[in-house]
Amino acid sequence: MHVKKHNRQLTLSERREDFVKVGFLKSLLVHPEAGITIAVVILLIVFSVASPSFLTAYNIFNVARNVASYAFIAIAQALVIVGGGMNLSVGAIGGLAVVTTGYFIDVQGFSPAIAVIIALLVGLAAGAFNGVIITKIGINSFVATLATLFVFTGIVYGITKGYPYINIPKSFTIIGRKGIWGLPYLFWLMVVALGFIFYLFNFRRFGRWLLATGGSKEATRVSGVNVDRIILLSHVLSGLFAAIAGVLWVSRMGSAQPATGQDWLIISFAIAIIGGTALSGGSISALGLLMGSVIIVLIRNGLILLGVNIYFEQTYLGLIILLAVTVDRIRAFYYQRAGI
């Protein structure tokens, strides 16, 4: 019972109930995000002590910006994983949005605001295309998005011939390069996006239905929910968030590089899953997505700050991820033993 409860999304009332029943510290153990959060805190302490550069304003700004960039990519993936699917074309949709933004600003001379709207619409359309193939034609999401990964990447290269768009106005880079209260605008945008995810899955019927679809598609269908529409919408949202990530990369780079998005796939899965999004569907956490992003960025940042051997970098990265996941397993073990 406890294990079952631990493995699924907790409702707000359940969280409140836990808190009242067992107290604050023990109630922390109930939450799947607690393990990853503890791991993040440990890493923060280790890197702060080991490197004097870690807590500098420049590095904090840098880390916060990278966390935000990863979080948007992870949200795009998590939104379909939670419904029991996957989106292999996340990076390709991001690349499409990058090129769309660059093309309409640089070649067509549109204002950045209009170019961004078009790019976001392209992301929505690409997500809808994925959703329609999956729900109407009945093709598995892995196969469907693998195919569209090639389609979208081909469009990107067909339009750009591999060349970047470089005439992006300086004003457009403000979001990607500047900040407020010591943290980048990207970070605050990420907070808003994660707030949206929290709200969607805790207070909106669509979010609960998507969770239910990920838990058991057939059971949800039998209860009268239009499962196909839910899956279609999750892909539309995934496309939108991938496009937002792409547009924000243009703002950060000050140019539209056609290769953007090519390495998003692994990272999108890694962060979503480390952050507690169940690969089998039915579970997602805004805090988990944040912590998943933080831990990946912290590890990469810390390894360079500590000057580890570049040829063993991936080994260290893998080992620390394993350590973080182990901390979560320890949390789950104590949670079960405590009999909460």
Place this chain on the structure above:
Amino acid sequence: MKKLSILLLTVVLTTVFVWVGFAAGQKNPAEYKIAWFAPIPHPYFDAVKKGIEAWEKDTGIEVKKVIGQEWTQKNENENVEALAALGYKAFSIYPADPTAANGLYEELVEHGIYVVNFGAKTTEPTPASFYVGTDIRQAALDAAEKLCELLGYRGNILNVLEIIEDVNTIVRDKAIKEVVAKYPDVHIIGEVADIKSVEEGMEKIQNALAAQIEEIDGVICTGFTITVAATIILSEFHETQEKYIRFVGIDDDPSVLKAIREGLIDTTVAQNPWGTGYISVEVCKRLLDGWTPKPDGYSVYAGHVFVTKRNIDTYFDELVNLTMDIGEGLENKNMNPPKE
């Protein structure tokens, strides 16, 4: 009268022999079956293609130009095998994998087809007749020398390397260290590597800067992706910070040229992709005409120039002149003409 007839006959026969001889030596342009293959659309390959188009214009010989769908040896094999089936007799190829490409080349050579590597060498011994492209080691030596000069032969360098499994990365790394070792007041104080995308490059370079922001005086990049990434980071850094970090990159991506023009970075090493394309197909033609490689003539180096704010509008002319000089020197350095 008899003398006049003999004279006329001699003139006619001489003309016929000369004409027949000429016709036998010089093939009809349509008889040359030359193909060019690049793994993916990319500004570098596009520049190589332009060199080939210029050669086509100069010679009247058409070259079949094909660009692959993904940067893998498997994809390259499929494309090139299809072209070989169409009867192409000489190939100018960028090897997707420096070792695995030799397998493809062996099969082509067994069928009497000539192969010329462009842009990157295959692992030696190789069935390829020639390599046309940049002298990797020399370019890295020159880049490191230039950075030391910019630093006034005193300061700390961040060495940014691209893909660590690429043997060329090791060649570049050794060349940089060889130059730095000559100057006792120049030190490499940081290294980042294993970078496959601009996004990853931006994150790692910024992490490295954050780690040693006070100490780093210069940055050297010896790969396309990392140069673009470093350009974005340093442009942003120089717009917001007082410190100026010296920089030497490689390749002339439009975003890099823009930053040089705006004075945000110092210089980049422009390879000669135009000349690489032009010369590689000229070598293919000569092989089909019966020319043979000289014993030490395998590498045809296409040269490189530094691009600075001073020569940014004229450096391409320098590369074209360099190409013509290399073309004229082929007979002396690399190829033996066909035996009579």
